[in-house]
Amino acid sequence: MTITPTTTQRLVTARDRTFGAWRRVDGLARLATIVLGALVLLTVVAVLTGVFGSTSATIGGRFAPPSPLAPLGTDNLGRSFLPRLFEGIATTLVVSIVAVLCSAAISTLIGMIAGYYGGAVSELVMRIVDVLYAFPALVLAILVSALLGPGRPAAIVSIVAITIPLMTRVVRVATRTVAERDFVVSARISGVRTPVIFARRLLPNIAGTVVVQASYALSVAILVEGGLSFLGFGVQVPEASLGLLIQQGMLAMTFAPHLLIVPGAVLVVAILCINLIGDSLRDRLEPRETRSLT
Amino acid sequence: MIVVLWSIRRVLAALVTLAGVSVLIFASVRLMPGDYTDLVLGPLATEAQRALAVAASGLDLPIPEQYLRWIGGVLTGDLGYSFVSNVSVTEEFAARLPVTATIAALTVVVTLLVGIPLGFVSALRAEGSAGAVGRFVSALGISVPEFLLAGLLVFAVSTLGLGISVGQYSSFAEDPGRFFGSLVLPIVVLSVGCVAVVARNTRDAVLNVLVEPHVQASVARGETPMFIIRHHVLRNAAVPILTIVGALVAVLLGGTVIVEFVFNVPGMGSYLQTALGRRDYNIIQNAVLLAAAVFIVTALVVDLVSNAIDPRLRLTGGSRR
Numbered sequence: 225m226t227i228t229p230t231t232t233q234r235l236v237t238a239r240d241r242t243f244g245a246w247r248r249v250d251g252l253a254r255l256a257t258i259v260l261g262a263l264v265l266l267t268v269v270a271v272l273t274g275v276f277g278s279t280s281a282t283i284g285g286r287f288a289p290p291s292p293l294a295p296l297g298t299d300n301l302g303r304s305f306l307p308r309l310f311e312g313i314a315t316t317l318v319v320s321i322v323a324v325l326c327s328a329a330i331s332t333l334i335g336m337i338a339g340y341y342g343g344a345v346s347e348l349v350m351r352i353v354d355v356l357y358a359f360p361a362l363v364l365a366i367l368v369s370a371l372l373g374p375g376r377p378a379a380i381v382s383i384v385a386i387t388i389p390l391m392t393r394v395v396r397v398a399t400r401t402v403a404e405r406d407f408v409v410s411a412r413i414s415g416v417r418t419p420v421i422f423a424r425r426l427l428p429n430i431a432g433t434v435v436v437q438a439s440y441a442l443s444v445a446i447l448v449e450g451g452l453s454f455l456g457f458g459v460q461v462p463e464a465s466l467g468l469l470i471q472q473g474m475l476a477m478t479f480a481p482h483l484l485i486v487p488g489a490v491l492v493v494a495i496l497c498i499n500l501i502g503d504s505l506r507d508r509l510e511p512r513e514t515r516s517l518t
Numbered sequence: 519m520i521v522v523l524w525s526i527r528r529v530l531a532a533l534v535t536l537a538g539v540s541v542l543i544f545a546s547v548r549l550m551p552g553d554y555t556d557l558v559l560g561p562l563a564t565e566a567q568r569a570l571a572v573a574a575s576g577l578d579l580p581i582p583e584q585y586l587r588w589i590g591g592v593l594t595g596d597l598g599y600s601f602v603s604n605v606s607v608t609e610e611f612a613a614r615l616p617v618t619a620t621i622a623a624l625t626v627v628v629t630l631l632v633g634i635p636l637g638f639v640s641a642l643r644a645e646g647s648a649g650a651v652g653r654f655v656s657a658l659g660i661s662v663p664e665f666l667l668a669g670l671l672v673f674a675v676s677t678l679g680l681g682i683s684v685g686q687y688s689s690f691a692e693d694p695g696r697f698f699g700s701l702v703l704p705i706v707v708l709s710v711g712c713v714a715v716v717a718r719n720t721r722d723a724v725l726n727v728l729v730e731p732h733v734q735a736s737v738a739r740g741e742t743p744m745f746i747i748r749h750h751v752l753r754n755a756a757v758p759i760l761t762i763v764g765a766l767v768a769v770l771l772g773g774t775v776i777v778e779f780v781f782n783v784p785g786m787g788s789y790l791q792t793a794l795g796r797r798d799y800n801i802i803q804n805a806v807l808l809a810a811a812v813f814i815v816t817a818l819v820v821d822l823v824s825n826a827i828d829p830r831l832r833l834t835g836g837s838r839r
Contacts, residue, residue, distance in 0.1 A: 252664065291824055307632075351535060355535055359808075359809070359810055363790065366791070366794055371546055371550055443661065444658075447663050455776065470669065478677065484673065491663065492666065494661050495661040496661040499661055500654075
């Protein structure tokens with residue numbers, strides 16, 4: 225008869241459990257990547273080839289239910305809804321991605337400058353960023369769109385203005401911890417030029433943080449674009465975006481609920497996938513202690 | 519002494535931010551294309567009539583003087599009049615602010631009662647399948663936009679009945695039951711996102727504490743889980759949780775635009791939205807300034823309180839810096 229020490233057993237099971245959960249969560253992120261990739265691929269194909277039909281031709285009665293000719297029914301003008309849906313997804317994704325790329329570039333630069341130099345520079349940058357941060361997100365978006373006139377440029381600028389403050393804060397904190405470390409100090413002492421320190425020493429070490437923040441910013445961007453279009457301050461008809469389609473779907477929801485439910489479901493799935501991917505990226509790229517909670 | 523100096527610095531920074539916000543609002547309102555005289559007088563008005571309307575609203579003064587007049591009015595409680603309806607903005611605020619504040623306050627109550635326990639449970643059960651389910655559900659919660667949830671709820675309630683009113687708003691003085699009844703759906707919509715955010719952040723905050731050596735040590739000493747949570751986890755996790763709840767309170771007062779629009783609630787959000795469409799400068803300026811001021815003051819209070827809870831922050835200069 226062998227006696228297995230209970231402590232060892234407990235350790236093993238605990239570890240197994242941890243790895244099991246990790247694998248499950250990672251599976252979730254993997255699934256999210258596949259779904260999101262398929263959505264993007266399908267949208268690109270649909271927009272480039274027009275394989276699902278025309279976005280402007282009238283093909284039937286108004287608010288017709290799904291049929292072989294119009295797989296998702298028709299909208300308020302008798303157009304097939306499926307190509308409209310893909311047009312909407314494309315607009316939403318392009319606006320959000322362009323905005324997040326701009327926002328990531330700007331906030332990485334000013335966040336690194338603030339974090340590296342500290343003192344008065346940091347104080348100045350943070351005060352400016354705080355001013356933007358103090359505006360409620362959607363109010364800021366509506367203000368920007370009132371200034372620039374509703375449309376894609378306004379949507380992009382307002383997303384940039386909304387996502388910059390948080391990203392800059394996080395980049396600044398991450399840079400500050402890296403800038404204090406020996407390899408940066410020694411590079412400075414041995415006379416490495418500042419742009420080189422930024423590009424070779426700091427950037428690789430905060431890139432993970434930036435990627436994680438950018439993934440969350442992307443989900444915020446899609447939400448903001450949707451809300452803005454929903455209130456009538458974003459993309460305007462005859463263009464389409466997911467928010468605009470949802471707003472139009474709401475007008476028809478009592479007799480053609482699919483016009484609300486389908487774009488709504490696509491929007492939720494897209495944001496959910498991005499958030500799950502962001503969570504998984506964060507688990508990999510950022511050790512628990514350095515996470516920002518705000 | 520250090521605490522006092524730090525607090526003074528923090529208050530000064532908040533004031534600078536507030537001043538910056540006021541300048542930005544003032545400038546952006548004045549740079550907006552479109553003219554309220556078009557709306558009030560119609561496109562056929564003569565130049566002389568326009569000039570008269572502009573003079574009556576003080577818009578012909580030099581820009582710096584307009585700004586100083588506005589700030590002076592804000593400091594003395596005189597917010598001016600709506601250009602379009604000529605109603606006192608102060609009176610409108612007095613009528614509308616309580617509605618939005620009620621929505622925000624009840625949402626925060628729901629969020630605290632549901633979100634924090636949920637976050638604790640999913641942190642303590644992080645290893646099992648319950649943790650994975652919790653993560654998925656809370657990710658779903660932050661992924662459903664307010665406007666979509668609001669739309670679906672309107673659809674569900676209007677087709678299925680359920681005995682909840684949509685858009686049948688009545689003021690508290692007239693009919694308290696109906697007042698709260700009409701706020702149920704807006705609060706539900708706002709709570710879903712807020713609960714998810716608070717649960718996620720609570721989970722992270724608690725997990726951050728659970729990996730620390732002093733918690734391991736107390737597990738090794740054989741202390742009970744409840745004791746460990748009460749004495750070692752709660753206080754350490756409190757600061758990040760407080761920060762996120764503070765951010766939520768601050769955002770909510772300016773974040774009710776969509777639900778007020780969908781459910782037709784006469785609060786600050788719908789007031790601001792209408793005013794923006796009409797270029798009604800006095801309303802826009804004051805409403806946005808108020809929302810920003812609430813945000814800045816809440817952040818300040820959260821900072822000062824965090825500092826009192828966690829003395830370690832004094833060494834590094836505060837949680838938000």
